[in-house]
Amino acid sequence: MPRIKVARKSTAIDMTAMCDVAFLLLTFFILTATARQPEPLPVDTPASTVKFKLPDIDIATLTVGQEKVFFGVPGQPIRIRTLELMSEKYQMTFTDEEKLRFSLMESFGVPIGNLKQIIMLKGDERNAAGLQPGIPTDSVGQRPSELHNWLLSARYATKELNNVDMRVSIKGDSREEYPSIKKILGILQEQNINKFSLITSLRADEK
Amino acid sequence: MAELDTSGGGKNKGGKVRSKKQSTRVDLTAMVDLAFLLITFFMLTTTLAKPQAMDLAMPDKEKDDQQELTVADNRTMTILLGDNNRIEWYMGLVDKPLTPPQVDNYGRNGIRKALVEYSKKVIATTGDPSKGLIVLIKPSDQSNYRNFVDILDEMKVSNIDRYAIVEISQPDIALLKRDGLYK
Numbered sequence: 001m002p003r004i005k006v007a008r009k010s011t012a013i014d015m016t017a018m019c020d021v022a023f024l025l026l027t028f029f030i031l032t033a034t035a036r037q038p039e040p041l042p043v044d045t046p047a048s049t050v051k052f053k054l055p056d057i058d059i060a061t062l063t064v065g066q067e068k069v070f071f072g073v074p075g076q077p078i079r080i081r082t083l084e085l086m087s088e089k090y091q092m093t094f095t096d097e098e099k100l101r102f103s104l105m106e107s108f109g110v111p112i113g114n115l116k117q118i119i120m121l122k123g124d125e126r127n128a129a130g131l132q133p134g135i136p137t138d139s140v141g142q143r144p145s146e147l148h149n150w151l152l153s154a155r156y157a158t159k160e161l162n163n164v165d166m167r168v169s170i171k172g173d174s175r176e177e178y179p180s181i182k183k184i185l186g187i188l189q190e191q192n193i194n195k196f197s198l199i200t201s202l203r204a205d206e207k
Numbered sequence: 208m209a210e211l212d213t214s215g216g217g218k219n220k221g222g223k224v225r226s227k228k229q230s231t232r233v234d235l236t237a238m239v240d241l242a243f244l245l246i247t248f249f250m251l252t253t254t255l256a257k258p259q260a261m262d263l264a265m266p267d268k269e270k271d272d273q274q275e276l277t278v279a280d281n282r283t284m285t286i287l288l289g290d291n292n293r294i295e296w297y298m299g300l301v302d303k304p305l306t307p308p309q310v311d312n313y314g315r316n317g318i319r320k321a322l323v324e325y326s327k328k329v330i331a332t333t334g335d336p337s338k339g340l341i342v343l344i345k346p347s348d349q350s351n352y353r354n355f356v357d358i359l360d361e362m363k364v365s366n367i368d369r370y371a372i373v374e375i376s377q378p379d380i381a382l383l384k385r386d387g388l389y390k
Contacts, residue, residue, distance in 0.1 A: 050363060194266065199259070
């Protein structure tokens, strides 16, 4: 019986195609990954065991720490519209350049009177610790607080542009005392926002 | 090995230097390894960096709310959040608690035991799984945000779906003061 001879082949594989695919994927992931913006108010979020991911769009974030409140909405068009609505309420005018610069700000925490100064600062100057004093949460006489108006404007803007209801998330610092959280919950409830998300970091299971 | 064949560049001085012909093939294995490593890194970091969110629903804040719900006091547990990450809890009402108020702490060996025990007990006494334990969470001014999130997390862990965040009352503060959980 003749034995079938298997031709000895080289074990080297042509890697070119694999390399192409790998780099294509790599490029894709690098480009789609969004760079993390530096935060003007760094907070240490408490841990929980919940495993629910926060959506990226149509959700405003209230950052609470050191008894200051910072506000941020995602999406440039929404930010511009929010600023326009706010400028109507407070009789201020913003130039197109200021609006554009504002739309690039991830979050901010200044009274509306100082907003222009903050807008004109450079990105890294803006995030200097202690520069921004937080958005006023106290109502003045009959007028609702500025935070109330920012939330309301952002909700209107989101509804106008995306036709969805804006959600609100609260990102609080672990050591923040409860009264300042209670105040913010009160402001949200005044606007009948009764459902919101608390941002937490993931805790390893302890079972 | 990984060198490009640069021969044939032509007229060297003398023209006699002839380099050995080498293969133009490059070994791509290491490069592919590196590329996949980076891919894995980017994939994991983009999905893991997303923050986790805990949903919280508060009751409507209607000013003229007439429909006061009356619930049996043997189904309600009140949890008071005090200072220094401590809790005090009791069953029933503050002026005549069914169990003596007890100081506890957060986590698996703390309040969770009581929560699990009483949620079983309450269902056993009412005999109806839909009539489970109701937890009232009353954060005092000296508790912090971490305590607040922790206690909500405990509710999730021990499967208690009926809980409410209630403003703390004067008798409750007095109770916390008596046991040294409030300055």
